[in-house]
Amino acid sequence: xxxxxxxxxxxxxxxxxxxxxxLLEQYLDNMRSxxxxxxxxxEIADDIEHRVAELFSELKEQGTQAISIEHVxxxxxxIGNPEEMDSETDATLSEEERPTPDTAQSEAPNADNATxxxxxxxxxxxxWLGKRxxxxxxxxxxxxxxxSGICHYFxxxxxxxxxxxxxxxxxxxFSVMGIIYLLAWxxxxxxxTAEERLQMQGKPVNPETxxxxxxxxxxxxxxxxxxxxxxxxxxxxxxxxxxxxVFCFKLLCIFIIGSLILCLMAGAAIFIAGCVEQPHxxxxxxxxxxxxxxxxxxxxxxxxxxxxxxxxxYLCLRSLLKTESTKPxxxxxxxxxxxxxxxxxALSGVCGAMAGVNFKNAKRQFKHTTGTxxxxxxxxxxxxxxxxxxxxxQQADNxxxxxxxxxxxxxxxxxxxxxxxIHFDKDDESRDMHFHAEKHINLPEGRYRVDVxxxxxxNGVFLSIPAANIKQAIAANGLRxxxxxxxxxxxxxxxxxxxxDTLSTSWWLLHQREExxxxxxxxxxxxxxxxxQLTLVVNGSQGRGADEADVLLRVVPEAKAAVAxxxxxx
Numbered sequence: 364x365x366x367x368x369x370x371x372x373x374x375x376x377x378x379x380x381x382x383x384x385x386l387l388e389q390y391l392d393n394m395r396s397x398x399x400x401x402x403x404x405x406e407i408a409d410d411i412e413h414r415v416a417e418l419f420s421e422l423k424e425q426g427t428q429a430i431s432i433e434h435v436x437x438x439x440x441x442i443g444n445p446e447e448m449d450s451e452t453d454a455t456l457s458e459e460e461r462p463t464p465d466t467a468q469s470e471a472p473n474a475d476n477a478t479x480x481x482x483x484x485x486x487x488x489x490x491w492l493g494k495r496x497x498x499x500x501x502x503x504x505x506x507x508x509x510x511s512g513i514c515h516y517f518x519x520x521x522x523x524x525x526x527x528x529x530x531x532x533x534x535x536x537f538s539v540m541g542i543i544y545l546l547a548w549x550x551x552x553x554x555x556t557a558e559e560r561l562q563m564q565g566k567p568v569n570p571e572t573x574x575x576x577x578x579x580x581x582x583x584x585x586x587x588x589x590x591x592x593x594x595x596x597x598x599x600x601x602x603x604x605x606x607x608x609v610f611c612f613k614l615l616c617i618f619i620i621g622s623l624i625l626c627l628m629a630g631a632a633i634f635i636a637g638c639v640e641q642p643h644x645x646x647x648x649x650x651x652x653x654x655x656x657x658x659x660x661x662x663x664x665x666x667x668x669x670x671x672x673x674x675x676x677y678l679c680l681r682s683l684l685k686t687e688s689t690k691p692x693x694x695x696x697x698x699x700x701x702x703x704x705x706x707x708x709a710l711s712g713v714c715g716a717m718a719g720v721n722f723k724n725a726k727r728q729f730k731h732t733t734g735t736x737x738x739x740x741x742x743x744x745x746x747x748x749x750x751x752x753x754x755x756x757q758q759a760d761n762x763x764x765x766x767x768x769x770x771x772x773x774x775x776x777x778x779x780x781x782x783x784x785i786h787f788d789k790d791d792e793s794r795d796m797h798f799h800a801e802k803h804i805n806l807p808e809g810r811y812r813v814d815v816x817x818x819x820x821x822n823g824v825f826l827s828i829p830a831a832n833i834k835q836a837i838a839a840n841g842l843r844x845x846x847x848x849x850x851x852x853x854x855x856x857x858x859x860x861x862x863x864d865t866l867s868t869s870w871w872l873l874h875q876r877e878e879x880x881x882x883x884x885x886x887x888x889x890x891x892x893x894x895x896q897l898t899l900v901v902n903g904s905q906g907r908g909a910d911e912a913d914v915l916l917r918v919v920p921e922a923k924a925a926v927a928x929x930x931x932x933x
Contacts, residue, residue, distance in 0.1 A: 366380065368384045372412065372415065375423075377423065378429040378430065379435075380429055380432065382432045383430055383435045386436070389556075389557065392556070393557045394407075394411050395408040396556060396558055411442065414442055422434060495562065496562040497513070497516045498512050498515075498553060498554035498563040499548070499551050499554065500522075500563065501554065503522065507544075507682075509544060509551060510522050510526045511525075526605050533612065548697070549700060549701035550698065550701060552694045553694065613679060613683045620675050620679060621676065623672055627665065627668055627672065634661055634665065650729060653729055654722070654724060656717075657718055657725065660714045660718035660721060661714070664712075664714030668708075668711040671704050671707040671708045674703060678700070736756065737755075739756045739759045741766050742765065745767045745768050748769035748783065749768060753802050754800055754801070755800065755803070758799035758902075759787070759796075761790050761795065761797070762788055762790055762796040763788055764790045768785055768786065768800070769784075769785060770786050771783050771784070774882070775882075784816070784913050785800055785901065787913075788910065789909075795907075798903065799902040800900075800902070801899065803897070803898055804896070804899070805896050806892055806894065807894050808893055808894035809891075809920060809921060810889050810920070811892055811920055812886060812888065812889045812918075812919050813839070813899065813918055814916075815887075815915070815916055816848065816882050816883070816915040817844070817882065817914045817915070818911075819842055819844040819883070819909070820909035820910055820912070822843055823905055823906070823909070824903035824912050824914070825838065825839075825840050825841065826840075826901055827839075827840075827899075828887070828890065828900070829898055829900065832892055832893040832896070832897065833892055833893070835890075839886070842883070842903075842914070843883060844883055846881050847883050848884050856884075859919075889921055901914050901916075
């Protein structure tokens, strides 16, 4: 059962079925679009429409109740090429309007020149119209018809290889080609009219070819045959597998975009909490209090990202859930959405970068105003560890921006207990870092030496013992990253107190060499300490090519050191 529609042509009403009405609208629209580019084209298009009305009237007089698609096809064939109307018009001219022989002869050269010029112009126009133009093919699409349109543009007939190549590229490029496809879908117009389809296929555009294209589309047997579901069911196995891959790709895009939206929502919730909570040590609210622009840049980035992801999610869901009755997105709407998506993506990136810069500056400002000792920012946990180990940081330029100065390692022990050491990490590789740290130890009177375990990139790190409670200053200058700890003999290493008596040298070298090969052992000469507090100083600077310095100090009593030295000399 077909639906009938009543239309009005030049004051007369005609009953026409829905398919015939669509074909007639396409025919008249294509004719008007074609002739509008020519001088007097509106009059020609009106004449065509008037001629259709006359033929409809004849059918009505013959007793036709409703005009069918066969009637419209017959009328299009009867009208034929509208350009032939010019010859019929010439046949109706009066004798006075016709040119005389003398006039015709005198105007012959001009007429020849005009004909030649017109022929050249028409040739150029046809040559230009004959060039292929890039369109999407909505009549043969799996997603947006982009690959089918590209296939037509390069003269191909089967878009399946192009689609398989696109899927492979999208999978191998981690969806980069998928994003390019979505942009092409939005920017490349669809070939909806007969003229655009002819240009897509590189065929000449004239009323005759437009009529043929319309007839080709109208000659399809039934709506079911024309439906995408029927065409999909008639495809080959390879095309079916491609459809499955495309469907999976759509689901993957939706999953990724949905995950990003959920992460963005979580970030927005954290950001809201940071905006409303009270500032305290080292939290987001404290940084926002120091730099309110973080709020504006942060919300600008969040809102822009929401808009961009929302548009992408809408397009993906629309593509996944579309049916035969879903109207395609117009070129203007697609272009508008693409521009908005790109602008919001760029805006979210700029706002995020600016929010990060303001956050970093606020954090640096917070460090300089709170939690600093001797002008050096020290994280609260690290400050506690430094106090337990007896360290104080006097200078730290271009290093340890996070405020951590104590770390632990179990490389030197067999029982898994960590050894604490002080470390300095360079922040900006292009600048030197400078540091000065002091360790204070309370010791009884006696003779001692200092064993230094260090892991240092390059030179420029020094250990010194100021002459306060000792007879003279002691220095183990020029600590270097020679990595000699793994090659020392058993007794020299055992004197550090990091090996039990039951272990043999071969076992330790076998199991510990890889862990300690970057550490260097350096020893000071023995010295006499009068008792009380002993101060050890580590300072230095690291230039280019060096980015860290780790130092572990052990104060060894003279008696133990003498025993170790005697064992070493045997």
